[in-house]
Amino acid sequence: MHVRQNQKNLTSAQKKRFTAAVLELKRSGAYDALVRTHDKYFVPDRDRKLRVGHMSPSFFPWHRLYLLEFEKQLQQIDAGVSVPYWDWTTDTSPVSSLWADDFLGGTGRSTDRKVMTGPFAYDKGNWTVTVGITESAFLTRNLGRPQNPIALPTPAELQWAIDDPVYDVSPWDSTATAGGFRNKLEGWAAPRSERWRNHNKVHQWIGGHMTGGTAPNDPAFWLHHAFVDLIWDRWQHRHPRSGYLPAAPLALGDAQRGRVIALDEPMPPWDVTPREVLDHRGLYRYE
């Protein structure tokens, strides 16, 4: 069992080991295969197809498995490495240590959003984007979106999602606004004045690759989603009598039948059910 640490508490040596393992995964080609997996499983909710990763109840367990896959591959390179988490309600500055040269590097330049600093800057020669939808082979970011400023989610905004005692509600998609922790945290459900919250807003705040389907091209993706994973723990702790929904496959005639994952249905590509990953204490814990 290993510990996932808050990124702000990592020593320089730990940061170096983490980024070195990520670079090695990139060199081997395995990293780009993971990027493809994320893009492949992003199915929007108007499509009459199974949605496992987004706009659906399995948003949390699917990303838990996705992070575990990434972390397992990192640990094959360096057994002492784990995925750090970024608490975006407290480390809110585009110049915090997270974005320093010795960790993830900083924002992109204003013209083409090209990241110029840190280990993932294209010009360092170790980070060529191959799974993208633009012509650029360089990683892009636009921290805080200066041309149309956006703020990271506040502690109150996060708490608003955690306080909801119901895991998810029908129609189990991005339009589920009657309540539900999942859609409030994924960030499609929000007051009319704001439109986007929490997880979605963080993708927008980072900008560049992070706003698209190939978001994991930016290693910040993993630190963002480790915090999302930790938030699921906090929700479980706050509502010990609530559980994953839907608990059983949807009834015949329900428009979402076959399109969302119930508690005991397997999630591709791992063939693991949400029930099997409700508790991660045998695998890792958060500091």
Added chain:
Amino acid sequence: MSAAAAAPLTRRALLRAAFTAAVLAGTGAALAPVLRARRPRQTLTPAPLAEEETYRGRHIAVDAAGVRIDGRPLHVMRRADGSYLSGINHFQSYPTPLELARAAVDELGTTQLAFAAPHHG
């Protein structure tokens, strides 16, 4: 990837290549009915038939064949509420394809879309 999954990607890529060649040769109008007929249904439904504009120096075109920025296709998807998502913006949606295209330009800066991009499985 299975052959079944690969086939539509290839066809789409070919369509893109054909469309691009047509635009470059100035025969887009002649090919348009063919593209409309064979285009996957994920793209556009009612919306205005054709719109184009220059936004921040980039050429945006919206028509039955989809959304293009400087002649390059922008992958468009729909949410259950009918709003639009794109390959550039997966985590927020827009009421119309034109607003979607402008948001993509905002995010792209001076970068160009690729002619052929990866797609969801």
